[in-house]
Amino acid sequence: MFVQRRFGSRVMPFVMLSFLLGEVDRARAYSCGDPSSGHCYGVNAWTQGNEYFGAYTDIVQVAMTCPSGCGGFVDNEIWLIDDSSSNCTSNQFGMCWVEAGTLVLEGGSPTYFWADARPGTGNTFNSHYLGGVDPIGTVDHYMLIKDGRTTPNPYLVFIYNDSHSTLYNGTSSVAGTGGCGSPLPQMTGKRILIGQELAGSPSAANNASANSDNYTRNIWAVQALDSAYVFWYNAQTAAGGVTSANPPTASWTQNPGAPGAPEGGQFTTSCCR
Amino acid sequence: MTRNIVLLSWLAVCLGVTGCETRRHEPQNATAMKLPTEPPKRPLGMKALEVKPGATPFSVDDVTQYVRTHRLARMVGDLAQLQVESVEYITAREVTSRLQGVSTGLPDSQRLAFAVIRGPLYISTPTKGKPVAFERGYALFDVATGNLLMSGTLDKAKQGQGKQPQR
Numbered sequence: 001m002f003v004q005r006r007f008g009s010r011v012m013p014f015v016m017l018s019f020l021l022g023e024v025d026r027a028r029a030y031s032c033g034d035p036s037s038g039h040c041y042g043v044n045a046w047t048q049g050n051e052y053f054g055a056y057t058d059i060v061q062v063a064m065t066c067p068s069g070c071g072g073f074v075d076n077e078i079w080l081i082d083d084s085s086s087n088c089t090s091n092q093f094g095m096c097w098v099e100a101g102t103l104v105l106e107g108g109s110p111t112y113f114w115a116d117a118r119p120g121t122g123n124t125f126n127s128h129y130l131g132g133v134d135p136i137g138t139v140d141h142y143m144l145i146k147d148g149r150t151t152p153n154p155y156l157v158f159i160y161n162d163s164h165s166t167l168y169n170g171t172s173s174v175a176g177t178g179g180c181g182s183p184l185p186q187m188t189g190k191r192i193l194i195g196q197e198l199a200g201s202p203s204a205a206n207n208a209s210a211n212s213d214n215y216t217r218n219i220w221a222v223q224a225l226d227s228a229y230v231f232w233y234n235a236q237t238a239a240g241g242v243t244s245a246n247p248p249t250a251s252w253t254q255n256p257g258a259p260g261a262p263e264g265g266q267f268t269t270s271c272c273r
Numbered sequence: 274m275t276r277n278i279v280l281l282s283w284l285a286v287c288l289g290v291t292g293c294e295t296r297r298h299e300p301q302n303a304t305a306m307k308l309p310t311e312p313p314k315r316p317l318g319m320k321a322l323e324v325k326p327g328a329t330p331f332s333v334d335d336v337t338q339y340v341r342t343h344r345l346a347r348m349v350g351d352l353a354q355l356q357v358e359s360v361e362y363i364t365a366r367e368v369t370s371r372l373q374g375v376s377t378g379l380p381d382s383q384r385l386a387f388a389v390i391r392g393p394l395y396i397s398t399p400t401k402g403k404p405v406a407f408e409r410g411y412a413l414f415d416v417a418t419g420n421l422l423m424s425g426t427l428d429k430a431k432q433g434q435g436k437q438p439q440r
Contacts, residue, residue, distance in 0.1 A: 033350075123371075123373050123426060
């Protein structure tokens with residue numbers, strides 16, 4: 001009304017058009033579902049050290065949606081990856097990994113999940129959907145750790161909160177025999193990713209969304225789990241490589257090792273409004 | 274002589290009091306964090322299918338409708354081409370056997386619905402790159418709740434299959 005009084009009714013269509021264009025710009029359409037190129041990522045890669053025996057991060061629960069028509073999903077998570085061992089480069093994906101996080105599929109609500117792709121050529125990739133997530137604002141802990149107590153070493157996955165009112169765990173698949181033969185050696189963690197994955201190519205009105213989220217206590221295990229049942233760790237001290245597909249948007253908001261920064265720094269992601 | 278006494282004393286202290294066995298597990302320049310030791314929660318899955326009364330709570334059509342309208346984890350590509358080959362009601366133990374050792378996290382006797390999906394299913398990797406085409410995959414549902422518990426791949430598409438790069 002103020003605009004109409006001040007500039008007259010002829011200006012109104014232009015004002016409304018610019019407002020709408022602004023909205024469209026803020027909720028840009030994205031293309032993250034093409035089989036030729038895959039999903040979009042806002043992630044940080046850690047590559048220090050020879051073998052990562054495990055990985056851990058704290059991720060705050062934030063509002064995440066993937067409305068009907070979003071055509072995919074959005075998730076916040078951590079990955080431990082081996083794309084160099086021969087047993088992994090020879091599987092169907094050319095790599096092995098274990099991942100854990102919070103996922104929202106089209107029309108669904110946020111859910112804890114973990115997944116792995118193991119060595120070998122039989123059943124390779126398996127995703128486990130665990131249950132609804134903690135209230136917004138809760139800091140959840142996501143841990144992947146190689147279990148040195150058995151051979152071949154599986155990876156244990158833990159998702160939990162401070163009070164342990166949420167506590168899920170899983171054991172990665174190790175056999176990877178392709179249906180016969182002896183178990184293959186398990187993957188060797190060479191790379192850690194933290195951040196957001198986005199899938200789908202919706203119209204802007206049906207975009208998935210995830211509020212700004214912080215990843216802190218970014219740490220990695222220096223040895224496999226033994227009978228002491230302790231996660232021995234070093235903190236991430238280097239910023240590493242950041243991928244920000246915009247969306248998802250991702251950056252270090254407090255560099256690892258910076259004075260006053262949380263342990264392992266603070267990485268932040270968001271999508272898509 | 275003095276050196277031997279010192280050495281023996283150190284050995285006695287090491288074995289008897291501090292425990293060399295424990296110290297071997299403690300890496301230098303690392304921090305310890307204990308893992309949770311309480312029993313974990315049972316996986317509940319995510320809301321998926323409506324359970325119908327009777328021996329077969331979901332039909333092939335129910336599962337087809339679901340997989341054609343819900344993109345399972347890491348999947349890309351056209352969902353309309355997915356077909357559900359079969360829906361079988363089996364125990365968690367049998368699921369583990371079919372999936373070559375995969376743990377469902379559920380009691381062995383838990384009754385589950387194992388749906389085989391024919392694709393091609395395009396599955397993305399954790400990094401930017403071309404997704405991989407699989408001829409068949411699966412979805413696993415809780416018979417009691419209709420919740421989706423797991424999904425994954427079965428057989429890789431043969432060369433020449435799965436070349437339909439639509440979104």
